[in-house]
Amino acid sequence: MTRKPVLYVIAGGVGVALLGAVGLGVFVASGSYDIAAMRPHTQPVRSMLKFFQRRAIVLHARGIAVPMLDDPALVRRGVTLYREHCVICHGAPGEGRQRIGIGLNPNPPPLEQAIERWSEAEIYWTTAFGLKMAGMPSFLLGRTREEVWAIVAFVRQMNRLSPEEYRRMVRAGTDPQDTVTVRWVGKTRAAALAGMRGEPARGKELLKEFGCLSCHMIPGVRGPSGDVGPPLTQWAERQFITGRLVNTPSDLVAWILNPQAIEPGTAMPAVGATLEQAGDMAAYLYTIGARPRERGP
Amino acid sequence: MRKAGRATTCIVVLALLGAGCGQPAPAMVSGGDPKQGAMLLSAHGCGNCHTIPGVSGAGGTIGPPLTGFARRVYIAGKLPNRLENLVRWIRDPQGIEPGTAMPNLVVNEAEALAMAAYLYTLR
Numbered sequence: 135m136t137r138k139p140v141l142y143v144i145a146g147g148v149g150v151a152l153l154g155a156v157g158l159g160v161f162v163a164s165g166s167y168d169i170a171a172m173r174p175h176t177q178p179v180r181s182m183l184k185f186f187q188r189r190a191i192v193l194h195a196r197g198i199a200v201p202m203l204d205d206p207a208l209v210r211r212g213v214t215l216y217r218e219h220c221v222i223c224h225g226a227p228g229e230g231r232q233r234i235g236i237g238l239n240p241n242p243p244p245l246e247q248a249i250e251r252w253s254e255a256e257i258y259w260t261t262a263f264g265l266k267m268a269g270m271p272s273f274l275l276g277r278t279r280e281e282v283w284a285i286v287a288f289v290r291q292m293n294r295l296s297p298e299e300y301r302r303m304v305r306a307g308t309d310p311q312d313t314v315t316v317r318w319v320g321k322t323r324a325a326a327l328a329g330m331r332g333e334p335a336r337g338k339e340l341l342k343e344f345g346c347l348s349c350h351m352i353p354g355v356r357g358p359s360g361d362v363g364p365p366l367t368q369w370a371e372r373q374f375i376t377g378r379l380v381n382t383p384s385d386l387v388a389w390i391l392n393p394q395a396i397e398p399g400t401a402m403p404a405v406g407a408t409l410e411q412a413g414d415m416a417a418y419l420y421t422i423g424a425r426p427r428e429r430g431p
Numbered sequence: 432m433r434k435a436g437r438a439t440t441c442i443v444v445l446a447l448l449g450a451g452c453g454q455p456a457p458a459m460v461s462g463g464d465p466k467q468g469a470m471l472l473s474a475h476g477c478g479n480c481h482t483i484p485g486v487s488g489a490g491g492t493i494g495p496p497l498t499g500f501a502r503r504v505y506i507a508g509k510l511p512n513r514l515e516n517l518v519r520w521i522r523d524p525q526g527i528e529p530g531t532a533m534p535n536l537v538v539n540e541a542e543a544l545a546m547a548a549y550l551y552t553l554r
Binding site: 171172173174175177180225227228229230231233236237239241242243244246247296297298301349351360361362363364365367368371372373374376377378397399400401402423 | 470473474475476478479480482487488491492493494495496498499502503504505507508509525528530531532533534535536537
C-alpha cells in the first residue's frame with residue numbers, strides 16, 4: 135500500500151513523457167515550424183542550435199595539434215585563400231559579403247572576433263570539415279590540411295586588423311609587385327589589452343570631468359548622459375573605434391586625444407586631455423564588458 | 432477541419448516553443464513596417480556586428496550598439512540622424528564614409544525604410 139504514491143508518480147511521469155513525444159510528433163508532422171531562411175528561428179530553437187553547435191565543435195576539435203601559425207608566409211597564403219573562399223559569405227573589415235552569402239540562416243558570422251570565441255583548433259575543425267545544416271562547406275575537400283591551416287593563420291590575425299590594414303594585406307598578398315609594407319603577424323587585441331597601463335578609478339572621474347557624458351552613455355559613470363554619440367556599453371568587447379581603428383589601448387588614446395586627425399569632420403571633439411589622462415580614461419573604458427579571450431591551444 | 436488543425440498546431444507551437452501565433456496589424460512608421468524591419472535587420476545579419484534590442488541574434492560588438500537609436504543625434508559621427516540619412520547610410524555606408532568598417536550590403540530602398548522604421552522605435 136505504501137508504494138502506491140511512488141507508482142502514481144512513475145505513471146504520471148511516463149504519461150507526461152508520452153504526451154510530450156506525441157505532441158512533438160504532431161508538431162513535426164504538421165509542418166508548421168517556419169523553416170524559411172529569411173525569418174529568424176524562435177529564440178528557444180536558436181539557443182538550442184547554438185548550444186548544440188558549440189558543444190559539438192568543442193568536442194570534435196579536441197586533440198587537434200596546432201602547428202606554428204605565426205609564419206608570415208602562411209598568413210600571406212591565408213589572406214589569398216580567405217579572399218577567394220571566405221569573403222563571399224563572411225565578409226572582412228570594410229568588405230561586405232557577396233550576393234550568394236546573403237539570406238543564409240544561420241547568418242555566416244563575421245570572423246573579426248572569431249579568435250576571441252574559438253580556439254585555433256576549433257576554427258580549423260570548422261573550416262576543414264564544415265557544419266551540417268549551416269551552409270558551411272568543408273574546405274578540406276579537394277585541398278590540403280596546410281591550406282586550411284593557412285586560413286586559420288589569417289583568421290586568428292583578424293581581430294587586430296583595421297579596414298585599412300586589411301586592404302593593405304590583400305594588396306600585398308595578391309600582387310607580388312606590390313611593395314606596400316605589411317605586418318603579417320602582429321599582436322592580437324587581447325595581447326594589446328594585457329599590456330595596458332592607466333588608472334581606471336582616476337579615468338572614471340576624468341570621464342565625468344571632461345564632459346564625456348554629455349554625448350555618451352557610459353556604464354558605471356553616473357550622471358545625466360546624452361545621446362549624441364553611441365553608448366559605450368560593452369566597450370572592452372567593441373572591435374572598432376569610429377569604424378576605422380581597431381579598439382586597442384593605444385588607438386583609443388589616439389582617438390581621445392585628437393579625433394579630428396583620425397576622422398576629419400567627426401562630431402567628436404578633442405577635450406584637451408593629456409596623454410596620461412587619456413590613458414586613465416581608456417583604462418576605465420576597458421573595465422566595461424568582458425575582455426577578449428585569447429583562446430590558444 | 433483546416434481551422435481546427437491550425438488551432439491545434441497553434442496550441443502545440445505555443446506549448447513547445449512559447450511563441451505567439453497572433454499576427455498584429457503592422458504599425459506604419461515613415462512608410463516602413465517596424466515589425467518587417469526587425470525581421471530584415473536579423474535576416475541581413477546586422478546583428479552580427481550591432482547589438483539591437485528586440486532583434487533575433489543581434490548581440491554583436493564589432494560596431495556600436497543601436498540601443499536607444501531614435502534618440503541618437505548623429506549617424507557615423509557625421510550625419511544628422513534623420514530618416515533619409517539613415518536610409519542612405521544603411522544602403523551605402525562606403526559611399527558616405529569610404530573605408531569604414533561597415534560594409535555595403537545588398538539592401539533595397541523598401542527594406543532600408545522598414546529597418547529605419549524599427550530602429551526609430553528604439554527609445
